[in-house]
Structures are given as C-alpha cells and as structure tokens.
Amino acid sequence: MEFELQRFFIFLGIFTAILSLAYGYSLFRLSEPFRLNSWQQAVLLGSVVFFVLLTPTAYFFSLFYRETQWQKLWAYAAFTSLGFFTLLFSFVIFHDLSKLVWKGWVYISGYFSPGPSEFAQGNSSDMSRSDFLAQLTSLAVLGFTGGLTAFGFYQAHKKxxxxxxxxxxxxxxxxxxxxxxxxxxxxxxxxxxxxxxxxxxxxxxxxxxxxxxxxxxxxxxxxxxxxxxxxxxxxxxxxxxxxxxxxxxxxxxxxxxxxxxxxxxxxxxxxxxxxxxxxxxxxxxxxxxxxxxxxxxxxxxxxxxxxxxxxxxxxxxxxxxxxxxxxxxxxxxxxxxxxxxxxxxxxxxxxxxxxxxxxxxxxxxxxxxxxxxxxxxxxxxxxxxxxxxxxxxxxxxxxxxxxx
CATH class of the missing domain: 3.60.21.10 (Metallo-dependent phosphatases)
Known part of the structure; x- marks a missing residue:
C-alpha cells in the first residue's frame, strides 16, 4: 500500500509539472499581443496556478474521500478545464508552428529575391494592423476552443x-x-x-x-x-x-x-x-x-x-x-x-x-x-x-x- 501511494504522489507531481508548462505556455502566448501591465500579468499568473491545481486536487479528493456535492462540482470543473486546456495547448502549438514555418518561408524567399521585401521594411500602420490581427487570432482561438469543449461535453454525456x-x-x-x-x-x-x-x-x-x-x-x-x-x-x-x-x-x-x-x-x-x-x-x-x-x-x-x-x-x-x-x-x-x-x-x-x-x-x-x-x-x-x-x-x- 505504501508503495502504491508513493507511485501515486510521484505521478501527481509529474502530472502537475506538465500541466504547469502547458497551461502557462498557452495563456501567456495568447495574452502576448495584448501587452498586459504588471497587475494584469499577476492576475494571469494566478489563473494559471488556480487551473493547474484544480485537476490534481480533484483527483486526490476523489481517491481518498467520499463524494459530496461540492466535490462532484469540483471534479467536473477540474476535468472539463483539463479538456479545455488540452485543446487550447494543441491549437497554440499548431498556430506557433504554422507561424514559424511561414516566417521561414518569407525569410528564404526574401533571401533569394532581389531587394528588401515589403515584409522586411514594414511601417507603423502595418505593425498596428499586425498587433490587431494577433489579438484577433488569440480571441478566435479561445472562442473556438470554448465552443469545441462545449460540443465535446455534450457528446460525452449523450447516451x-x-x-x-x-x-x-x-x-x-x-x-x-x-x-x-x-x-x-x-x-x-x-x-x-x-x-x-x-x-x-x-x-x-x-x-x-x-x-x-x-x-x-x-x-x-x-x-x-x-x-x-x-x-x-x-x-x-x-x-x-x-x-x-x-x-x-x-x-x-x-x-x-x-x-x-x-x-x-x-x-x-x-x-x-x-x-x-x-x-x-x-x-x-x-x-x-x-x-x-x-x-x-x-x-x-x-x-x-x-x-x-x-x-x-x-x-x-x-x-x-x-x-x-x-x-x-x-x-x-x-x-x-x-x-x-x-x-x-x-x-x-x-x-x-x-x-x-x-x-x-x-x-x-x-x-x-x-x-x-x-x-x-x-x-x-x-x-x-x-x-x-x-x-x-x-x-x-x-x-x-x-x-x-
């Protein structure tokens, strides 16, 4: 029994560390275009800590304590948020990889093209438009992930x-x-x-x-x-x-x-x-x-x-x-x-x-x-x-x- 508990807590520690990296990366990458001030960054960090701890604590309570109504609600909140962030992390990674590939293509095509490219020159209006598009992309990813989570929740609870x-x-x-x-x-x-x-x-x-x-x-x-x-x-x-x-x-x-x-x-x-x-x-x-x-x-x-x-x-x-x-x-x-x-x-x-x-x-x-x-x-x-x-x-x- 002692060995099983030791394995459980090792698993819970590794699981929490992975969640910290995935949740933190997702939220900070999506918030980057909004240029948050120090107070807003502190709130964001607190949100990451809250959502990271939600799942392992719910799992811990479900294994060691008899069910109560609040515990059931906690479990649903924890595991639904886990699904949401799994989807979100996947989409953020896909977005970042796509962006990296696109930048690589622009760099290579500019290297072989004569003269500086429009992309390389840029101007202030282009930069503001770029910021707006980045913010819009972040909001779109969050909205799409939320909608897909709701759809998946419905599908899981169908007979x-x-x-x-x-x-x-x-x-x-x-x-x-x-x-x-x-x-x-x-x-x-x-x-x-x-x-x-x-x-x-x-x-x-x-x-x-x-x-x-x-x-x-x-x-x-x-x-x-x-x-x-x-x-x-x-x-x-x-x-x-x-x-x-x-x-x-x-x-x-x-x-x-x-x-x-x-x-x-x-x-x-x-x-x-x-x-x-x-x-x-x-x-x-x-x-x-x-x-x-x-x-x-x-x-x-x-x-x-x-x-x-x-x-x-x-x-x-x-x-x-x-x-x-x-x-x-x-x-x-x-x-x-x-x-x-x-x-x-x-x-x-x-x-x-x-x-x-x-x-x-x-x-x-x-x-x-x-x-x-x-x-x-x-x-x-x-x-x-x-x-x-x-x-x-x-x-x-x-x-x-x-x-x-």
Missing part, C-alpha cells in the same frame, strides 16, 4: 450509441449462427461517472437480449471503498450465459484484487488467464479472458498469458478472447482464438488524441484482423479524465456471429 457488428466466421457451426455478445468497455466509474450512468447502460444492454455480456476492463477509477455503491447496477445485467470481466490497466491503479473479489460477489465471472466452455444449440464456445497487457508491472503473478487462457479449449467450435488492450491480439492469434474483444484506446476520445493514438496503437477502433484472428476494439462506453468526446463516440457494442 452511448448501440453499435451492432456482424462477425463473419468461416465454418461457423449452425448452432452458433446468430450468437449475440454485448460488449461494455472503459466505463471508468470515478470522479464524474457514477451509478446513474451505469444503471442506464445496464438497462440498455439488457434490452439487447445478448447470450452473454463481456466487460473488457477499465470499469473503475478508484478504490472499492469509495465506488462500490456505484457499481451495484452490474448485479442487474441479464444474459443467458452471464457476464464475464477482464481487468484493465485502471483496475490495477485502483486495487485490482479488491475489485476482483467485489465483482465476483456480484456474480460476475472474472477471467484471469482462464476460460469457460459454453454449450449452445449443440455447439461449443470457449469464452476466455486475460489480465491486462501491463498487469505484471503492478502484480507480477498477473502477467497476461493468452496461451494459458486457451488451455483446454481445443474442442471448442469458436474461441472468444476478452483482452483489455488490443496488443494482446498478436499472442491471441498464436493461441488460435477466432475473435478478440478489446477496448483501452477510447478511439482517441477527442482531439488531438484521436490523431496521436495511431502513433502508439496499431489497432485503434472497429473491426480488423491479425492473421486468422478477428479483433474488435470498442471506443468505450464511458470516458476517462476530461468529460469530452470529439470524433470518437462512446458505444455499447452488440456483436453477432454469422457464417461467412
């Missing part, structure tokens, strides 16, 4: 869409034709997502009449002692063959062993490099699950192992693997699984994440294939951190097996 995906399987037995799997992933119950949201998700999932429900990790962002009551709606999940769960990386930040016990007490089957064989209409389906791809960095005996999860499934007509991170698919293919269900990526969640995510993940969202294994990556049912979704809508997924 997750029901996304039906047909899984075409070569040689699928008749008994498994039309087998329905409901997938929930990355709900992230924590500072801003509570039991009311989960209750609605459970009701909409039950309406799908799935044969089984798969929860592919990152269910929670906090300890059992603080979030237990918000996960109780999971008891009401209905399906013919029950609910199966695999750990995500956030379970290991939140006390994985305690959460495993809690979920099992609700009747949810937690698969830790294990499988269960199901007979359906005379055919057999193996439902297997692995621990998170990076679980061993927290609990060494939880090292992910698709080969172990596949043990005893040789006679199954269809092999399904639940794995939080898509990167498990490389070993899943070697183990002979037909389909892997994953989450983790959130589809990038919002800009610039939905661009940068492709640098770190080969499989980001939707249905794809690696060798003989199909892989479906959910964009997630909830969200993490900033309550924003832009270009990566949340989903409850219904996967239906069909003969190819």
């Amino acid at each position: 997750p869409s029901i996304k039906e995906v047909k899984i075409k399987v070569q040689g699928l037995p008749e008994g498994l034709e039309g087998f329905r799997i409901a997938q929930l992933s990355d709900i992230h119950i924590g500072p801003t997502i509570k039991g009311g949201f989960l209750q609605d998700v459970v009701e909409r999932t039950n309406a799908l009449n799935a044969h089984l429900v798969a929860i592919t990790g990152d269910l929670v962002d906090g300890p059992v002692s603080l979030l237990k009551e918000h996960t109780l709606p999971l008891r009401n999940l209905l399906s013919e063959y029950g609910t199966y769960f695999v750990t995500g990386n956030h379970e290991y930040y939140s006390g994985a062993l305690a959460w495993i016990r809690e979920l099992e007490s609700m009747g949810i089957q937690v698969l830790l490099n294990q499988n269960k064989l199901i007979s359906h209409n005379g055919s057999r389906i193996a439902v297997a699950g692995v621990t998170d791809y990076k679980a061993h960095s927290v609990l060494p005996n939880h090292k992910t192992d698709p080969q172990k999860a596949a043990f005893g499934t040789e006679a199954a007509d269809f092999k399904l693997l639940l794995a939080h991170q898509p990167n498990s698919v490389f070993e899943a293919a070697k183990a002979g699984f037909h389909l892997q269900l994953s989450g983790h990526t959130h589809g990038g969640q919002y800009f610039p994440g939905n661009l940068l995510i492709h640098i770190f993940q080969k499989f980001v969202a939707g249905l794809s294939r690696w060798e003989d294994t199909q892989l479906y990556v959910s964009r997630g049912t909830g969200y993490w951190g900033p309550p924003l979704r832009i270009g990566a809508p949340s989903e409850i997924t219904l996967l239906v097996l069909e003969k190819a």
Whole structure:
C-alpha cells in the first residue's frame, strides 16, 4: 500500500509539472499581443496556478474521500478545464508552428529575391494592423476552443450509441449462427461517472437480449471503498450465459484484487488467464479472458498469458478472447482464438488524441484482423479524465456471429 501511494504522489507531481508548462505556455502566448501591465500579468499568473491545481486536487479528493456535492462540482470543473486546456495547448502549438514555418518561408524567399521585401521594411500602420490581427487570432482561438469543449461535453454525456457488428466466421457451426455478445468497455466509474450512468447502460444492454455480456476492463477509477455503491447496477445485467470481466490497466491503479473479489460477489465471472466452455444449440464456445497487457508491472503473478487462457479449449467450435488492450491480439492469434474483444484506446476520445493514438496503437477502433484472428476494439462506453468526446463516440457494442 505504501508503495502504491508513493507511485501515486510521484505521478501527481509529474502530472502537475506538465500541466504547469502547458497551461502557462498557452495563456501567456495568447495574452502576448495584448501587452498586459504588471497587475494584469499577476492576475494571469494566478489563473494559471488556480487551473493547474484544480485537476490534481480533484483527483486526490476523489481517491481518498467520499463524494459530496461540492466535490462532484469540483471534479467536473477540474476535468472539463483539463479538456479545455488540452485543446487550447494543441491549437497554440499548431498556430506557433504554422507561424514559424511561414516566417521561414518569407525569410528564404526574401533571401533569394532581389531587394528588401515589403515584409522586411514594414511601417507603423502595418505593425498596428499586425498587433490587431494577433489579438484577433488569440480571441478566435479561445472562442473556438470554448465552443469545441462545449460540443465535446455534450457528446460525452449523450447516451452511448448501440453499435451492432456482424462477425463473419468461416465454418461457423449452425448452432452458433446468430450468437449475440454485448460488449461494455472503459466505463471508468470515478470522479464524474457514477451509478446513474451505469444503471442506464445496464438497462440498455439488457434490452439487447445478448447470450452473454463481456466487460473488457477499465470499469473503475478508484478504490472499492469509495465506488462500490456505484457499481451495484452490474448485479442487474441479464444474459443467458452471464457476464464475464477482464481487468484493465485502471483496475490495477485502483486495487485490482479488491475489485476482483467485489465483482465476483456480484456474480460476475472474472477471467484471469482462464476460460469457460459454453454449450449452445449443440455447439461449443470457449469464452476466455486475460489480465491486462501491463498487469505484471503492478502484480507480477498477473502477467497476461493468452496461451494459458486457451488451455483446454481445443474442442471448442469458436474461441472468444476478452483482452483489455488490443496488443494482446498478436499472442491471441498464436493461441488460435477466432475473435478478440478489446477496448483501452477510447478511439482517441477527442482531439488531438484521436490523431496521436495511431502513433502508439496499431489497432485503434472497429473491426480488423491479425492473421486468422478477428479483433474488435470498442471506443468505450464511458470516458476517462476530461468529460469530452470529439470524433470518437462512446458505444455499447452488440456483436453477432454469422457464417461467412
């Protein structure tokens, strides 16, 4: 426990330092054209300090204290402002890089052109016009970021869409034709997502009449002692063959062993490099699950192992693997699984994440294939951190097996 707390405070310190640099750079660059006096600069500095401390303190309170109304409002303010400044920093960086490229082009073109350029000469009226345009640009960036934040907030708080995906399987037995799997992933119950949201998700999932429900990790962002009551709606999940769960990386930040016990007490089957064989209409389906791809960095005996999860499934007509991170698919293919269900990526969640995510993940969202294994990556049912979704809508997924 002491080691986990030490890691938490180290993370919080690094996180706060990064926020300080990003927030400070964004606001001071945008305020530069207005030539603020010393008093205005002091107010700006105070604003930076306030917004920087807002998020780590909200995160700290959400992990160590039971929720109150002011704490919930604080969390929403903190994480929404985090989303706003993430967008703002991205746009400021883009603006500054574009400006740098433009100045470089003007310099190079002037170097090869005879005589001084108009840009190089300039005059007082040009300079005042330049200042006005710079101020207008700063205001436009702030306004656009605010509007995009509001749009992303709305998108994140819409009900997750029901996304039906047909899984075409070569040689699928008749008994498994039309087998329905409901997938929930990355709900992230924590500072801003509570039991009311989960209750609605459970009701909409039950309406799908799935044969089984798969929860592919990152269910929670906090300890059992603080979030237990918000996960109780999971008891009401209905399906013919029950609910199966695999750990995500956030379970290991939140006390994985305690959460495993809690979920099992609700009747949810937690698969830790294990499988269960199901007979359906005379055919057999193996439902297997692995621990998170990076679980061993927290609990060494939880090292992910698709080969172990596949043990005893040789006679199954269809092999399904639940794995939080898509990167498990490389070993899943070697183990002979037909389909892997994953989450983790959130589809990038919002800009610039939905661009940068492709640098770190080969499989980001939707249905794809690696060798003989199909892989479906959910964009997630909830969200993490900033309550924003832009270009990566949340989903409850219904996967239906069909003969190819």
